[in-house]
Amino acid sequence: MLSAQERAQVAQVWDLIAGHEAPFGAELLLRLFTVYPSTKTYFKHLGDRPDEVQLLSHGQRVLEAVGVAVRHMDNLRAALSPLADLHAHVLRVDPTNFPLLIQCFQVVLASHLQGEFTVEMQVVWDKFLTGLAVVLTEKYH
Numbered sequence: 001m002l003s004a005q006e007r008a009q010v011a012q013v014w015d016l017i018a019g020h021e022a023p024f025g026a027e028l029l030l031r032l033f034t035v036y037p038s039t040k041t042y043f044k045h046l047g048d049r050p051d052e053v054q055l056l057s058h059g060q061r062v063l064e065a066v067g068v069a070v071r072h073m074d075n076l077r078a079a080l081s082p083l084a085d086l087h088a089h090v091l092r093v094d095p096t097n098f099p100l101l102i103q104c105f106q107v108v109l110a111s112h113l114q115g116e117f118t119v120e121m122q123v124v125w126d127k128f129l130t131g132l133a134v135v136l137t138e139k140y141h
């Protein structure tokens, strides 16, 4: 899916995020829930306005999973199989929500990394996250 050079570029950006999974993840969720309120329907147990602690804790889990994906770019399907089962069979998250999360993730990256998140980096991250979403949503049928 990604060339060796593209994988290296994905990893290069990840190195800037690693260690900051909770705050980056919390901002990702805050943007997702605010810009696309329909996504909150999957998180009813967090209440109408998830608090900072909830955002940090779930945000960290989501970003840690992205970190796992970065480390297993050559074997995404196997590495994320349990998570794909969870989203398809237990959570039943509609696949249309994934592009919304990807969109918010890119805004978080651009706003924090600024010049380091170049156009070229956005291209490879879009490809990488789309591939990740494909794996997480392919067990629905």
Ligand code: ZNH
Residues within 6 Å of the ligand: 039, 042, 043, 058, 061, 062, 063, 065, 066, 083, 086, 087, 091, 093, 097, 098, 101, 132, 133, 136
């Ligand atoms: Zn998800 C959960 C990741 C997307 C919704 N997630 C989850 C987790 C993780 C994740 C890691 C945890 C698991 C356990 O615990 O075991 N996600 C993820 C990723 C992505 C996602 C990586 C992409 C890329 N999700 C998503 C979307 C949605 C969701 C789009 C909707 C909107 N998730 C979800 C939910 C949950 C999860 C609802 C559960 C939560 C709780 O439990 O609290």
